[in-house]
């Protein structure tokens with residue numbers, strides 16, 4: 001390729017920092033949490049993420065189609081967890097800034113952010129990131145930001161970006177498609193065929209993670225109406241944000257961002273309408289639960305399995321420990337035959353590995369990391385199998401899997417069989433996003449009477465196709481749907497359902 005043709009191609013910088021921050025968690029998120037998950041700079045960003053089904057993967061693929069000169073900066077993603085340390089945040093930010101500065105001049109900037117990231121001393125990390133990028137690229141250069149729909153969005157972020165768009169699905173199976181769309185919107189901005197004018201509205205409402213599925217109320221109704229509005233010529237895109245209730249900020253909660261083509265009145269009217277529609281549906285957001293003992297009893301009474309026992313208070317995807325053992329205790333107390341549960345417990349894995357396959361062991365499992373997730377349960381059982389904890393996902397558009405580049409690494413694992421209950425012990429907490437998680441070690445999901453999943457919604461893509469039904473449980477955990485348990489300090493009040 002000649003220098004001339006290279007210089008005539010649009011120069012598009014690309015990068016991202018993604019973290020869903022649970023500010024009530026005691027353990028902070030550091031650089032090692034990003035490095036252990038997904039941390040790529042420069043050309044390595046393209047190599048690592050191009051084949052993924054992530055949002056940035058979609059951006060990269062469409063940029064290649066468009067013949068853009070992509071200028072990779074930094075891409076960092078960590079599993080949900082506690083507040084990001086100031087040191088980690090500054091390190092990631094300065095890497096992104098430094099590489100963006102070195103890429104100047106650029107014709108556009110594509111960013112993949114989460115929307116619910118909180119760093120020590122920075123409650124609005126995404127706005128801060130975009131403000132710093134804006135300071136480098138200038139007012140006239142378009143910045144398009146793809147968000148996770150669990151982001152808590154401030155008016156400042158809406159002002160700073162040219163276009164904000166977000167996943168439309170939860171479970172997030174359209175991250176890649178939205179990445180393609182983000183790049184398509186960038187192409188229109190480069191041609192200057194549209195003038196984006198956004199409007200933002202926020203209902204005085206909090207949604208627990210359990211109520212943020214997009215296929216059911218209250219979000220399904222909002223998405224249905226948003227799709228009608230998005231079909232209008234004058235509307236560029238609509239982000240229906242569910243928010244993340246466990247990040248305590250002044251703008252926590254759902255929000256609507258409607259970006260029109262130079263029609264601020266229309267954008268404002270549509271944002272207000274969708275926000276009001278969501279607020280009207282608020283009673284549908286109140287979750288219903290059974291105690292673990294009642295849930296297990298109900299599951300045992302069913303003719304057909306597997307019944308999915310949803311331990312959404314210990315929602316790993318929301319940043320919890322993944323070691324809550326209340327459901328395990330309930331299954332053992334009722335002599336369940338063929339029940340399955342995954343517990344993150346490195347200490348227990350180590351005991352099983354030392355004992356070896358076929359050994360009989362007595363040990364305490366779960367409930368060890370903090371005081372939010374119940375007590376350890378002492379069990380005696382047989383080590384049925386040991387594994388390195390690596391598996392390929394069976395669900396193709398698996399957003400969490402894209403964090404790992406296709407292969408999921410759970411650390412060392414052990415299958416411990418206690419009476420009729422199959423416990424998969426993992427070194428690393430891993431959300432229940434794929435049946436291969438159980439299958440890789442020999443536990444057959446389809447043969448279980450009941451399976452405990454530590455997830456609010458993300459389990460559905462993998463588990464509902466084989467499930468007889470799902471039952472929500474009320475257990476201890478940092479992602480409890482009972483939001484009154486959390487000591488909010490920054491949240492704007494009054495807000496439903498707290499006040």
Ligand SMILES: [Zn+2]
Nearest residue numbers: 148149150172
């Ligand atoms: Zn999300």
